[in-house]
Amino acid sequence: MRGFFDWRGHAIFAMAARLYLAAIFLFACWHKILDPAAFALDIATYQILPLYLVNPLAIVLPWVELAAGLMLLLGFRTRAAALLMAGMMAMFTVAISIAVAKGLDMSCGCFASQGSADDPISWHTILRDLSWLLLAVYVFIFDRRPLGLDRLLGRRKNAAAPEIS
Amino acid sequence: MPGIAPAAIHPVHLQSLRATVRDALLVLAACAAVGAATNALRPGGIAFVQRTEYEILVPCPEGSGDTQAIQADDPAVWDTRTLLVDARSAAEHQRWHPTGAIAIPFDYLEPTAPEQVRRIASSGAGRVVVFGDGGNPDSGEQLAREIAGKGIRNVRFVEGGAPPLEKAAGLRGAR
Structure with missing residues (x-):
């Protein structure tokens, strides 16, 4: 088991997963930031949250997606970004599962607002979100700063640290 | 007490995990501030708390048979x-x-x-x-x-x- 965790290939796979997740989240946050009213309606359509939580979530969530996406893309505080993504993906998966279980005939609202008939929710949507959740967990566990700001900053810090003899 | 010692998280890992959670919470707080400020300043901003119910249009699940x-x-x-x-x-x-x-x-x-x-x-x-x-x-x-x-x-x-x-x-x- 230890050999599995120590495998060097994880660094490459984690970086690929990191960039893939970054692209997804940067793409997903765009329409939500541009039109918070439509996104609030998307959240309300799930009929899960109480009314007073709908708008705060619509206002804050897209920026968390943007920040997490940028952090993963730049390799800055990668594990924190992966943790945020895993949390969001878990939340989305639960929300979509409830909507599917209720039999609601609606769009996901993930990459476009409800006004679009694209991306209707189904068990496929849940599987897709679960796979992204697993990828986020994978990045959280296995990212070893192969490329990005974390590595750059780590080198500078090490160079600036006084040498102990 | 004799027996098997409970598996403990290595202090370095624990410290790293704490730092990660702290970073994530800081990002969350910063995003909340940016989101709220942007929403307050933009022309198409929405109320922070919605007062009236949203008019959602989701067809209710009716019993559906094979045809x-x-x-x-x-x-x-x-x-x-x-x-x-x-x-x-x-x-x-x-x-x-x-x-x-x-x-x-x-x-x-x-x-x-x-x-x-x-x-x-x-x-x-x-x-x-x-x-x-x-x-x-x-x-x-x-x-x-x-x-x-x-x-x-x-x-x-x-x-x-x-x-x-x-x-x-x-x-x-x-x-």
Whole structure:
């Protein structure tokens, strides 16, 4: 088991997963930031949250997606970004599962607002979100700063640290 | 105490985990501040707390049964033991309908009234063929599924809806 965790290939796979997740989240946050009213309606359509939580979530969530996406893309505080993504993906998966279980005939609202008939929710949507959740967990566990700001900053810090003899 | 020592998280890992959680919370707080500020400053900003309910339009899940399409020129459509059901609006039904067809306009928001279902059930027909506007989605197919889901057997819907049915009726010259 230890050999599995120590495998060097994880660094490459984690970086690929990191960039893939970054692209997804940067793409997903765009329409939500541009039109918070439509996104609030998307959240309300799930009929899960109480009314007073709908708008705060619509206002804050897209920026968390943007920040997490940028952090993963730049390799800055990668594990924190992966943790945020895993949390969001878990939340989305639960929300979509409830909507599917209720039999609601609606769009996901993930990459476009409800006004679009694209991306209707189904068990496929849940599987897709679960796979992204697993990828986020994978990045959280296995990212070893192969490329990005974390590595750059780590080198500078090490160079600036006084040498102990 | 003798025995196996509980597995402990290495202090370095614990420290790293704490730092990660702290970073994530800081990002969350920063995003909340940026989001709230942006929303307050932008022209299309929304109220932080919504006062009135959102008007959402999600079709409620109605019981849906299995049904199959049937071609308008299929002899079974025109069989005397077939009950034709028109799912289109009353105005469209008024404009043209095959002789004997009953009108049950399909409503995407409201379920079909129980008395209408009873009307079909008590018709004594051996087959129910529903036709709608032929759109996407087709009101005929939707109504057929709903009726089938309410226990009516042998329900079909005309593929393409009323237009091919009207054409087939014209070719048959009767009914």
